[in-house]
Amino acid sequence: MMWGVLQFPGSCDELDALQACQRSGAEARLVWHEERYLDGIDAIVVPGGFSYGDYLRAGAIARFSPAMEAVGEFAASGGPVLGICNGFQVLCEAGLLPGALLLNESMRFTCRQLDLEVDGTQSRDIGHFESRRATLSIPAKHGEGRYYAPDEVLDALEANGQVAYRYAPGQNPNGSARDIAGVRNEAGNVVGLMPHPEHAVDPLTGSTDGLRVFEDIAAIASAPANA
Amino acid sequence: MGAVKARVLIRPKEGILDPQGKAVERALPALGFEGIEHVRVGRMVELEAEDPERLGELCEKLLANPLIEDYEIEQI
DSSP, X not given: OEEEXXXXXXXXXXXXXXXXXXXXXXXXXXXXXXOOOOTTOOEEEEOOBOGGGGOSSTTTTGGGSHHHHHHHHHHHTXXXXXXXXXXXXXXXXXTSSSSEEEOOTTSSXXXXXXXXXXXXXXXXXXXXXXXXXXXXXXXXEESSOEEEOOHHXXXXXXXXXXXXXXXXXXXXXXXXXXXXXXXXXXXXXXXXESSOGGGSSBGGGTBOTHHHXXXXXXXXXXXXXXX | OOOEEEEEEEEEXXXXXXXHHHHHHHHTGGGTOOSOOOOOOXXXXXXXXXXXXXXHHHIIIIIOOTTXXXXXXXXX
């Protein structure tokens, strides 16, 4: 299995993501933002950082890059895509995931280890999310991570099992609606989250729980939704 | 035909918490400005467009995120 990790001007977590993919037992290579072809790639990471300087809005400009156009087609054909932090913002701006990420309620950049609940409730398309329900210790670091969607959209996300990750009770670091830390698209192959699983893959930094996130996305590649 | 100058005002949608506006509002009394409420912070983009008819589309696609922001286009 081969992961492709996108690299924009201003990305800063792409090398950790690359290593996390490799540690989860797969191969991985970087995909420069001007690349249009994803031949031989089985899953994509849109990594964290400050793509294009976060100018205008976080993720707003990255979505128009050639690589993101290719990711749009890849996702439409069922390819698994994981967006982390800025990558989550990019996927929301690109319309591949519902909602938007706003300035933290506190106005402060948050950087802390927190408990993240894998929310498998009612997952319609990805059975393994239910069976792999867990609480993961993963760091979050962002200034614009407050998940927002209109109430009717939030209701639909919960009803469809599209809430992939939630902050554990009392640990919401940014004022996100309904403690939502990450969501998936309706088909289940595109997942985005604000916390950083790629920074939790080595005991040296306190947790290896992040590997689970990569393994779960990899499982989509080998067992497509609705199979 | 020359380009048309325009100004696009973008602001958070009504009902969406605007922490920047709140922070500004909270700072004002300390500076002696009383009685100022409902501060909302947005941004302004100035541009010159050869085809101003397409500015709406430009706002929808890039300058604003219609899910969270309202925009106004003003030709100047």
